[in-house]
Amino acid sequence: MATILAIESSCDEMSVAILKDEKELLANVVASQIDIHKQYGGVVPEIASRKHVECVSTVLKEALRTANITIDDVDAIAVTKGPGLVGSLHVGMQEAKTLAIATNKPLIGVHHIAGHIYANAIENTIHYPCLALVVSGGHTELVYMKSEFNFEVVGTTYDDAIGEAYDKVGRVLHLPYPGGPEIDRMAHLGEHTYDLPVPLLDDSYNFSFSGLKSAVINLNHKFEQRGEEVRKNDLACTFQDVAVEVLSTKAIKAAVDLNVKEIIVAGGVSANKGLREKMAKSPVPVIFPPMKYCTDNAAMIASAASVMYRHEKFSELDISVKPHYDLEEESVG
Amino acid sequence: MISVVMDTSNQYLSVGLFKDGKMLDAYQKIGTKRQSEDAIPVLHSLIERHDLSLRSVDEMIITKGPGSYTGVRVAMTIAKTLAAIAPVKIKTVSSLAAYAGNKKAISIIDARSKKVFACVYDQGKPLMEEMMCTYEEALALKQQYPDFSFVGQTSLLGVDPEEADLCNNIYQLSLNVEAEEYVDALTPTYIKNVEAKKACI
Numbered sequence: 001m002a003t004i005l006a007i008e009s010s011c012d013e014m015s016v017a018i019l020k021d022e023k024e025l026l027a028n029v030v031a032s033q034i035d036i037h038k039q040y041g042g043v044v045p046e047i048a049s050r051k052h053v054e055c056v057s058t059v060l061k062e063a064l065r066t067a068n069i070t071i072d073d074v075d076a077i078a079v080t081k082g083p084g085l086v087g088s089l090h091v092g093m094q095e096a097k098t099l100a101i102a103t104n105k106p107l108i109g110v111h112h113i114a115g116h117i118y119a120n121a122i123e124n125t126i127h128y129p130c131l132a133l134v135v136s137g138g139h140t141e142l143v144y145m146k147s148e149f150n151f152e153v154v155g156t157t158y159d160d161a162i163g164e165a166y167d168k169v170g171r172v173l174h175l176p177y178p179g180g181p182e183i184d185r186m187a188h189l190g191e192h193t194y195d196l197p198v199p200l201l202d203d204s205y206n207f208s209f210s211g212l213k214s215a216v217i218n219l220n221h222k223f224e225q226r227g228e229e230v231r232k233n234d235l236a237c238t239f240q241d242v243a244v245e246v247l248s249t250k251a252i253k254a255a256v257d258l259n260v261k262e263i264i265v266a267g268g269v270s271a272n273k274g275l276r277e278k279m280a281k282s283p284v285p286v287i288f289p290p291m292k293y294c295t296d297n298a299a300m301i302a303s304a305a306s307v308m309y310r311h312e313k314f315s316e317l318d319i320s321v322k323p324h325y326d327l328e329e330e331s332v333g
Numbered sequence: 334m335i336s337v338v339m340d341t342s343n344q345y346l347s348v349g350l351f352k353d354g355k356m357l358d359a360y361q362k363i364g365t366k367r368q369s370e371d372a373i374p375v376l377h378s379l380i381e382r383h384d385l386s387l388r389s390v391d392e393m394i395i396t397k398g399p400g401s402y403t404g405v406r407v408a409m410t411i412a413k414t415l416a417a418i419a420p421v422k423i424k425t426v427s428s429l430a431a432y433a434g435n436k437k438a439i440s441i442i443d444a445r446s447k448k449v450f451a452c453v454y455d456q457g458k459p460l461m462e463e464m465m466c467t468y469e470e471a472l473a474l475k476q477q478y479p480d481f482s483f484v485g486q487t488s489l490l491g492v493d494p495e496e497a498d499l500c501n502n503i504y505q506l507s508l509n510v511e512a513e514e515y516v517d518a519l520t521p522t523y524i525k526n527v528e529a530k531k532a533c534i
């Protein structure tokens with residue numbers, strides 16, 4: 001049993017959470033910069049880093065105040081060590097290291113995707129073996145977990161991550177950034193009327209979304225050249241339908257083949273309603289993280305770190321942040 | 334009174350420990366580009382070696398830039414975090430002034446893309462605004478200030494560099510600096526603006 005203070009700053013959110021005994025979330029403060037990056041149509045890394053250092057102490061103080069504890073009540077300091085934007089990660093890492101040496105408490109460097117996966121454990125209990133469907137702006141992976149905190153990547157994308165494809169389609173349709181939630185909304189207003197290729201629906205557990213993305217761009221371009229306007233809601237619906245169809249089909253196939261107890265969905269795209277509806281038809285039980293833990297937040301990092309704490313997976317004080325970390329290497333057992 | 338001095342803003346990692354105005358210990362290493370990894374381990378070992386605890390430090394004196402983007406954020410993040418959980422006072426000193434100390438000096442820091450950050454100091458006082466300029470413009474400052482010597486990353490201008498005593502310089506400069514009133518609002522000095530075209534898409 002432990003109280004974990006966790007920091008997540010891998011992209012454009014600075015967040016500090018305090019989680020007691022794995023389930024009792026005492027605080028989860030998130031300072032989002034989305035309104036700033038919206039102006040640029042995407043996250044500007046240097047601006048994200050500058051904003052992080054600006055709010056680093058206020059977010060920390062707000063989390064301690066909300067949790068109504070002092071830093072001495074904390075048993076370990078956790079932080080996202082990667083993957084992510086290096087400049088952004090650095091701020092959270094320096095903050096975590098400072099807290100660790102000031103309190104003489106262990107430091108736990110957490111893989112960002114392990115955090116997304118363990119967002120599912122905050123309000124639910126994960127039953128192993130399970131299969132994690134990781135869907136975000138940087139990842140589209142199927143991860144087999146034979147036991148707690150044991151990761152085996154059984155499928156991945158050959159090209160774009162699903163969230164990347166959503167963002168690109170959003171830009172082509174001139175939707176505000178981030179495009180994903182907007183496409184999801186529009187898809188529910190439109191109909192599947194266009195003809196788009198189903199991407200890589202083969203026997204493997206791998207994905208490919210660049211062909212689908214290009215087909216949307218080409219279709220839209222054709223309409224523009226003819227001086228016609230594409231029916232955006234219908235195109236959003238068709239794109240989403242095809243995308244979530246391939247995600248769910250492959251996840252369910254892998255789950256059945258690998259004989260898992262459940263499928264857990266993780267990452268920013270786990271908030272997608274179209275995906276949630278499609279996965280509801282799975283014969284294998286599926287759990288989604290609560291909506292508030294789908295996007296980046298420190299509660300999920302605290303959740304993963306709570307498991308690591310039990311396994312005494314601590315980090316050295318000279319730990320680096322990295323844009324890439326191998327999830328499988330984080331495994332215990 | 335215990336003071337910690339820290340500079341991570343450009344080519345050095347410098348950490349110093351002072352007690353009542355006297356240096357107890359100091360660490361200074363150039364050119365490793367590992368400030369982010371090493372800053373905390375070095376600070377930790379210095380504090381431990383002198384049987385101190387970080388939270389009982391009375392003041393922390395840091396450089397605030399200009400310098401490398403990542404570098405200027407390291408010491409500042411450490412200081413802001415510490416101030417959130419301990420009654421430590423924070424003082425900041427310009428990274429350019431840190432090289433000059435109390436000398437008559439033209440201070441130079443690499444700003445990349447064939448540019449430097451530059452400023453002229455006398456007795457710790459800036460005689461101009463910190464600026465970003467070309468190598469030629471920086472060299473031309475010597476005509477205006479003939480009895481001032483170049484300090485900092487002077488090899489960029491073809492001037493042999495001197496080893497700087499950063500911890501001492503920063504500590505001495507801090508004696509004329511007030512502690513920051515609003516530590517939460519502290520931000521590094523960047524001078525350069527962000528080029529928005531570098532959005533990661």
Ligand SMILES: [Zn+2]
Nearest residue numbers: 112136268296
């Ligand atoms: Zn994420």
